[in-house]
Amino acid sequence: MNLTILRPGPLTVIKDAGRPGHAHQGVAPSGAVDRQAYARANALVGNPPGAAVLECTLGGLQFCLDEPAVLALTGTDAVLLVDGVSIGAGEVARVLAGVTVAVSVPKRGLRSYLAVRGGIDVAPVLGSRSTDLLAGLGPPRPVAGDILPIGASPAGAVLPxxxxxxxxxxxxxxxxxxxxxxxxxxxxxxxxxxxxxxxxxxxxxxxxxxxxxxxxxxxxxxxxxxxxxxxxxxxxxxxxxxxxxxxxxxxxxxxxxxxxxxxxxxxxxxxxxxxx
CATH class of the missing domain: 2.40.100.10 (Cyclophilin-like)
Structure with missing residues (x-):
């Protein structure tokens, strides 16, 4: 499965649990800024801890997928707009292939976490798929037209x-x-x-x-x-x-x-x- 970025919004990056243990190399742990919201998004879609998600600052993200997918958004009061239908934060969304999905601009909070069952499956750097903006490590910030691979659905994934x-x-x-x-x-x-x-x-x-x-x-x-x-x-x-x-x-x-x-x-x- 692939996720295509149609519009990245003000700042969307890929985040996971981070890359601890590299301070001696001058590399910070990085990872999701709001660890609880990040973990909650993965739990909602049945991903194992540590799966990579999209961290979206102030909404504006728009994308589509080439296969049916299971999504969840956490972290703020932003909602998912699936072909114009609103799906609230903390809800599990089942999205059909080719449907345009957008993250609204939150009224409260700053960073939203979008998890897709299977996780964002880009290549890890020093054991992490997190974008480190300061060090310039990890995957680059997604831009319009980028295609992000989604991993296989985890065995035994359990929905709420x-x-x-x-x-x-x-x-x-x-x-x-x-x-x-x-x-x-x-x-x-x-x-x-x-x-x-x-x-x-x-x-x-x-x-x-x-x-x-x-x-x-x-x-x-x-x-x-x-x-x-x-x-x-x-x-x-x-x-x-x-x-x-x-x-x-x-x-x-x-x-x-x-x-x-x-x-x-x-x-x-x-x-x-x-x-x-």
């Missing part, structure tokens, strides 16, 4: 697990933007979870109310959101009552799938068919 939910009973305690984020972003299962609750890490969900909520009954699959904004999915050993607002409740089948998720797995929440 979709968990169907009904919103409520306390979705009105959250901002409209938070509800939209909840239904579009990808969350990662943390090691802190157990049979009481599945603890997730991802975009924080902001409340529209600051009042205290009296304790009320909760059920298996309830998605409770504490003050830090990180969702907790109650499992079989959940408490009888909870004092934080419940944004949504998983369907029984989704609750069963959630029970099998290991730390590091990624999930997305989608509305159950009858809730559309």
């Amino acid at each position: 697990t979709d968990l169907e939910v009904d919103l409520g009973p306390r979705d009105d305690w959250f901002t409209a933007a938070a509800v939209k984020t909840f239904l579009s972003a990808t969350y990662t299962v943390t090691p802190a979870g157990n049979a009481i609750g599945l603890r997730l890490d991802g975009p924080a969900l902001a409340r529209s109310r600051t009042a205290e909520l009296p304790s009320e009954g909760v059920v298996r699959g309830a998605v409770q959101v504490p003050p830090d904004g990180q969702p907790i999915v109650f499992q079989a050993d959940h408490p009888v009552t909870g004092g934080y607002p419940v944004l949504a409740v998983l369907t029984p089948a989704a609750a069963d799938r959630a029970a099998q998720l290991r730390p590091g797995a990624t999930v997305r929440f989608t509305l159950a068919p009858w809730a559309d």
Whole structure:
């Protein structure tokens, strides 16, 4: 597979985890500037850690691929525009061959990370595919017309697990933007979870109310959101009552799938068919 640059935007470079261990040669580690956003982009498309991505400063990147591909964008609130259809940051996009894809200009943040399943497969320099602007090492900045090879899809690549939910009973305690984020972003299962609750890490969900909520009954699959904004999915050993607002409740089948998720797995929440 190949990715063709149609427009590079203000500054687009290739980045990976960097080239540490060469300071004695006067070479800095380089690599992705925002390491968490870089790692998250690769995880979303099922790439192994260290795969090369495109680091795009202030959007403006436009490209196409010659085969169907799986993409993800992280790092800012910029979105992918796929033939004009908007796909938000943190979402996984499946793109057909020949379709024009663009990265919008972010309103917040500076650098976006575009991962393609398989990774940008340019030749490494000193063990890294990162562009080092100061040293002039690594692949050159892509320009319009450049064709970047994409590696083979990694064996066993796993996409986020979709968990169907009904919103409520306390979705009105959250901002409209938070509800939209909840239904579009990808969350990662943390090691802190157990049979009481599945603890997730991802975009924080902001409340529209600051009042205290009296304790009320909760059920298996309830998605409770504490003050830090990180969702907790109650499992079989959940408490009888909870004092934080419940944004949504998983369907029984989704609750069963959630029970099998290991730390590091990624999930997305989608509305159950009858809730559309």
